[in-house]
Amino acid sequence: MTQQPATAPFRFKLIPLLVVIAMGIGIPFLGAALALLSSNVLHTPGRGPGASGFTLGYLYIQHGLQFLLSLIAIWILKRWFLPADYGLHWPKGKTYLVPAVLWGLFFGVLMTLVDFAPQIAAHTKPDLGYPLTSSNVSGWLLFEWIYVGPTEEVPFRALLVTYLIATMPGKFRFWRYEMSWAGVLIAVIFALLHANNFATRLWPQALGQQIYAIALGVLYAYWQEKSRSVVAPSIGHNVGDGVEFAIEYVWVGLL
Numbered sequence: 426m427t428q429q430p431a432t433a434p435f436r437f438k439l440i441p442l443l444v445v446i447a448m449g450i451g452i453p454f455l456g457a458a459l460a461l462l463s464s465n466v467l468h469t470p471g472r473g474p475g476a477s478g479f480t481l482g483y484l485y486i487q488h489g490l491q492f493l494l495s496l497i498a499i500w501i502l503k504r505w506f507l508p509a510d511y512g513l514h515w516p517k518g519k520t521y522l523v524p525a526v527l528w529g530l531f532f533g534v535l536m537t538l539v540d541f542a543p544q545i546a547a548h549t550k551p552d553l554g555y556p557l558t559s560s561n562v563s564g565w566l567l568f569e570w571i572y573v574g575p576t577e578e579v580p581f582r583a584l585l586v587t588y589l590i591a592t593m594p595g596k597f598r599f600w601r602y603e604m605s606w607a608g609v610l611i612a613v614i615f616a617l618l619h620a621n622n623f624a625t626r627l628w629p630q631a632l633g634q635q636i637y638a639i640a641l642g643v644l645y646a647y648w649q650e651k652s653r654s655v656v657a658p659s660i661g662h663n664v665g666d667g668v669e670f671a672i673e674y675v676w677v678g679l680l
Contacts, residue, residue, distance in 0.1 A: 435595030435606045442593065442610070445585045448498065449614045452580050456491035478554075481564050488568075488576035495580040502588065509591050511583045516652040525661035528644060532637065533668025539633040540669070550677050557678050566674075570667035574659035578645060583655040585611045586646050608646025615642045641665065 460483055464471030470482025479487075499511050544551045555561050589607035596605050616638035623631040645658035 435597070436593060438593045440592075441589055444592075445589050445611065446614060448588075449581065449585055449611070449618065452494050452498065452584075453487075453491050453618070456487050456494055459490045460487040473554075481561070481568065485568065485572065488572065492576040492579055495584050499579075499584055502584075507588060507591055509587050510653055511587045512649055512653055512655040513579070513583060514654055516654040516656055519652060520654075521648040521652045521657040522660060525648060525657040526664050529661045529664025530668055532641060532665040533672070536634075536637060536665065536669045537672045539630060539637060541673075542630055542633075543627065551673060553673065553677060557674065562674055565670055566667065569670045570663050573666055574661075574663035575655070578649075578655050578658040578662055581611055581615050581642070582608075582645050582649040582658045585614075586649060590650070602647070604643075604647045604650055608650060609643055612639045612642025612646060615639075 460469075461471065463469045463486060464483065469486055470480045472478055472483055473480045496513075499513070503509065503511065538545065541551050586605075586608050589610060590605045593607060593610075594605065595607075596603055597609075616635045619634065619638055620631075622634050625631075626634075641662075645661060648657035648661065649655055
């Protein structure tokens with residue numbers, strides 16, 4: 426990964442920004458399209474009822490295809506266009522694993538408070554949309570604690586942040602922390618991909634989700650840039666999402 430000096434100014438370039446927007450939208454969309462094609466042709470799990478419903482099996486397939494497409498894009502870039510370090514290895518220096526776990530725990534609780542604020546205020550339990558069977562619980566916990574991290578962090582941090590750091594460099598400093606602007610821009614793009622929540626949730630909830638999505642995206646990018654590895658972002662992502670789902674199941678099943 427190209428390292429810029431601490432005083433490197435930010436240089437806006439339209440083409441690299443359009444490329445990362447295209448990949449940030451196109452790779453998940455293509456993964457979803459291929460998952461739906463697989464559902465129609467091979468009768469694999471498809472989308473659930475409603476306009477935005479997803480079955481667990483469909484999400485496994487869509488995320489797996491998204492992960493595979495990202496690896497293909499990294500291979501193409503590394504071979505012919507941008508031979509950078511995309512972080513697909515164990516950290517070579519400081520791992521940032523402890524901060525990833527601790528911040529994951531914190532954001533897992535915070536996301537629960539934001540996502541279920543109406544139920545908390547009304548003293549009601551959330552509707553999960555599926556029964557708490559052993560297969561459902563184990564399937565979702567496996568997805569959130571192990572699967573979702575690498576299948577989302579490889580596209581957005583390993584691929585997009587690495588590409589943008591190399592093609593549109595520039596760093597900023599906040600207090601004693603320093604990182605590339607590329608990580609912030611990708612965090613904003615990642616959050617905007619979830620802006621459809623404004624159509625399905627109360628606006629304070631949706632706004633809160635945008636804010637914590639950007640904050641998490643910046644943290645993930647910082648760990649990836651400093652450790653030169655996607656391991657810490659993947660673990661932090663898994664822990665945050667996993668904690669939220671664990672809280673939901675305790676809330677619905679035991680309380």
